[in-house]
Amino acid sequence: MKDILKENRDLIELSKLYERAKKIKLLMLDVDGVLTNGFIIYDNFGDELKSFNVYDGFGLVLLKKARIPTVIVTAKASKIVKRRARDMQITKIYQNSQDKLKVYTKVLKKFRLKDEEICFIADELIDLSVMKRVGFAVSVPNAVREIRENCHYITKREGGKGAVREVIELILKSQDKWEEITNRYKNEAETIN
Numbered sequence: 779m780k781d782i783l784k785e786n787r788d789l790i791e792l793s794k795l796y797e798r799a800k801k802i803k804l805l806m807l808d809v810d811g812v813l814t815n816g817f818i819i820y821d822n823f824g825d826e827l828k829s830f831n832v833y834d835g836f837g838l839v840l841l842k843k844a845r846i847p848t849v850i851v852t853a854k855a856s857k858i859v860k861r862r863a864r865d866m867q868i869t870k871i872y873q874n875s876q877d878k879l880k881v882y883t884k885v886l887k888k889f890r891l892k893d894e895e896i897c898f899i900a901d902e903l904i905d906l907s908v909m910k911r912v913g914f915a916v917s918v919p920n921a922v923r924e925i926r927e928n929c930h931y932i933t934k935r936e937g938g939k940g941a942v943r944e945v946i947e948l949i950l951k952s953q954d955k956w957e958e959i960t961n962r963y964k965n966e967a968e969t970i971n
Contacts, residue, residue: 798914798930799952803895805841807942809852809859811901812918815938828858829938837943838866844955851881853904879907899945900925901937916945
């Protein structure tokens with residue numbers, strides 16, 4: 779009986795999650811700890827190095843194909859982030875953004891969206907004010923406690939290890955766009971064979 783009750787609760791929660799994800803018209807991302815594992819490495823020349831996950835990158839390309847823009851907002855400035863954003867076809871990037879709520883307000887106006895139409899994936903205290911506003915607040919499991927406690931969903935995958943892709947798939951599936959987008963690749967593969 780307990781198992782059945784747990785399954786019912788899980789289904790209700792999943793249904794609520796899909797309802798939130800169904801409304802999303804823009805994905806907003808932090809970088810360090812979300813698109814990366816949070817590590818910053820310096821080489822012998824003092825240049826900063828970061829590691830990005832290819833599944834996240836291709837997920838962002840799929841999201842663009844679904845006509846859902848992506849915005850990066852990060853507290854630091856980095857040439858690496860700018861380059862990776864270009865590679866991943868990110869719509870807009872805001873670097874050196876200590877006041878993320880101010881950037882969020884700009885994004886709402888620029889894209890003419892409402893709070894419930896934004897998904898934000900975050901991990902750190904600086905993100906909290908935006909997390910409390912968006913329609914779909916997502917935390918990575920490696921986020922600080924306050925972020926995990928103020929989100930609608932905690933990804934199974936950690937930041938820099940496919941968490942962004944996980945959220946993108948959830949959004950696209952909830953909007954019935956996943957099959958349409960992935961079928962393009964399946965059909966191309968069948969043509970080649």
